Amino acid sequence: MFHVMKNRISLMSVFGAIVFMSLQVLGTLYIPNITSDIVNNGITRGDTHYIIVAGIRMLVVSLFVVIASFMNVLLASQASQKLGQNLRNDIYRKVLYMSNDEFDQIGTSSLITRTTNDVVQIQNVTLMMLRMMIMAPIMMIGASFMAYQKNQQLTKIFVFVLPILIIVIGITMYFAVPLFKAMQKKIDRLNLVFREGLTGVRVIRAFRQDDWEQERFDVANKDYTHNAQKVFSIMAVMYPLMTLIMSGTNISITWFGAKYIANQSMEVGNLIAFMTYAMQILMSCMMLSMIFVFVPRAQASATRINEVLKMKSDIKEDTQTDVLHNEPADLQFEQVDFGYQGAQECAIKAVDFHVKAGQTLGIIGGTGSGKTTLVSLIARMYDAQTGLIKLDNHDIRSLSLREINDQVSLAPQKAVLFKGTVRDNLKYGNSKANDEQLWHALEIAQAADFIKEEQGLDTLVEQGGDNFSGGQKQRLAIARALVKEASIYVFDDSFSALDFKTDSLLRQALHNDSRMQSKVMVIVGQRISTIADADVIIVLDHGKMVGRGTHQELKQNNRTYQEIIKSQIKGETVNG
Known part of the structure; x- marks a missing residue:
């Protein structure tokens, strides 16, 4: 997929998106720390002035996060859309100079799918990469470090939670990824039948084959629909499981955190901040799982696009130019x-x-x-x-x-x-x-x-x-x-x-x-x-x-x- 992106994506937009995404992560990680300070140093002590000052600081950081997030989305969108534009241009330019043999190998319907749906898949994953793929590991590492700073004992919960989360994600990917890959070929088939129905509508009516063509389209449509239902049903199961794991993690943190507070080995504000960091860690895992599910589909699309772009015509051209000028017919x-x-x-x-x-x-x-x-x-x-x-x-x-x-x-x-x-x-x-x-x-x-x-x-x-x-x-x-x-x-x-x-x-x-x-x-x-x-x-x-x-x-x-x-x-x- 990176080969498809090479020389077609704006490096300045990518660089800018990464910079603002990093700033967004830093701000997001800093906000729970401010919350912890407000509870520990302001609310418990009744220090209104400290609460106001810390609140203003939180507001400034939040505004900073909003601006960084906006710029990240803007630049990531520009990069992904520019990539899509360049890919469509290159595919169309390649198609214009294809020999008839090359057309016969791929087919018109498949070329349409590759120029539209496959490009959209790559655009979406590119946007996800610049928004989440880079942010998730940074967020996970940063949140883990900050949580460890708040309470070293509570971080042991993740030793049990993360393996369970990884197993759930792994099982989901095992069943979902092949189905996502199959969707592109089924879209090809659907487009082929639909296109033949449109271009041959007069023949279909003349021979009264409406029912047969409708049945043929229904077969292709149902095949695609059943595949999509399977894959999204699997994905639908993952979300409740993730919610269950996250809720269980919160209960565990609250249970053990309450004991630490009762023993005066942990402050209330630190527990609140720890719970926030825990959610950030688990959300980062969810984001990575989503990316790893959709990346194989985009990779399949990239392979199909590369197949077009790398096609070498049997018709070889000489370097001579303008030799036919003024020649008799x-x-x-x-x-x-x-x-x-x-x-x-x-x-x-x-x-x-x-x-x-x-x-x-x-x-x-x-x-x-x-x-x-x-x-x-x-x-x-x-x-x-x-x-x-x-x-x-x-x-x-x-x-x-x-x-x-x-x-x-x-x-x-x-x-x-x-x-x-x-x-x-x-x-x-x-x-x-x-x-x-x-x-x-x-x-x-x-x-x-x-x-x-x-x-x-x-x-x-x-x-x-x-x-x-x-x-x-x-x-x-x-x-x-x-x-x-x-x-x-x-x-x-x-x-x-x-x-x-x-x-x-x-x-x-x-x-x-x-x-x-x-x-x-x-x-x-x-x-x-x-x-x-x-x-x-x-x-x-x-x-x-x-x-x-x-x-x-x-x-x-x-x-x-x-x-x-x-x-x-x-x-x-x-x-x-």
Whole structure:
């Protein structure tokens, strides 16, 4: 856990919290001594002046303790919250640069839990450490010393009480700690089921699986609830036992203290002070027990966060920078193989093609043939296992991810829009783009008409683009990709949500645009009409490249391509 805190927690706040906490402890330990003096030297002797002076002294010390306590809480809170802020920033930054393989290893729901609940656990324990973990042992040692000064004989009571207290705490921790650790994984599971229910609500309703999903959520919810009930029931048992031990200690101190007073070997004020110090000792033990119960849970959270922060991507970056500037657009695959982790077979095998500036590459194949996988390799979301991928005549592995991201503009298969305005979403591709460039991209993407009918570029976009239809969202996503200045434009089945007419108009606008004529375009499609005009078409079947050529060549010589044409010929007119 300390590794997680390193370089992320404010050392000045920590130092200040410890200083004020120490001052608070000193003041707290001094107050019972003043009480003892008031009873011994003031009340028993009837010295009102001494009582008033000692009372004022007690008031000043109490005020001092309040100020020290306030500053301790303030600085400890600042330190813990700053730690949480830095941890969330680091996790989010790490997630943004994760490869798809790393995402697959952890999972989205678990990442959300680690960024929220796990960070909160570490924040809480950090606050407890700066408030109680350091204070409790100091208080215990100080109170023991002060109690010993008041009466050496009565301190023997602690020889019997403390072992009992330690046994109770030990048994509690033995049963509670494993349950606290298990809670984080159960929260992961609960978040996973809940998230799937939210994102798949339309599918759930369409297939009338409401009851099944509710039952699935109930199982995860009850599992977490039962675990929480067990652990907090155990903790609930500890408090009455602690109270019993503390009450028994008070009775013992009063019993033996009364005898010492009767024998005139102890003053009444010293007994009162001793009882206060005894409570401080036992309270310190309780504070330590609470910390030791919650620390393992925070440690588990820290381990989970470290797992994210220490993940080493399989995608290694070279130190070269800015090598792609002023290079002509060019994309080349040389006998590329790639398989996902744990898969028995490669997702794509021996893919080989070369596309130059001004050319369009069409990719077609059945579902699961590897089209999106191939696109992911272009954007270097994964690294090829064998073969060579060249981007603008450079080995893609010799380039930094930032350079690749700058030169590859991707319109994904699933249109993702962010809450804001149309202008905000389009500028996501190029923050420096002016309104004229934005409208030009909308014109090409066939999205200008319905945006003009609304409020233009200031049209509001709801979360996920829910105020637009599927086709409208897809066209806005295409426009966003076009706004970006890149050398390679990839459209990953982005035209599938468009009707035939809009599809044709969009491709024609792309072909006629002067800027796009010097770029490489990669169009992944399921319809023959979408990729028929491409300069090079590759046909994928179960990950293998079974054809490469123009539409006319493949139409005449490639059986897989011919089968795709036959399956679609009734639904559309194929060029040529």
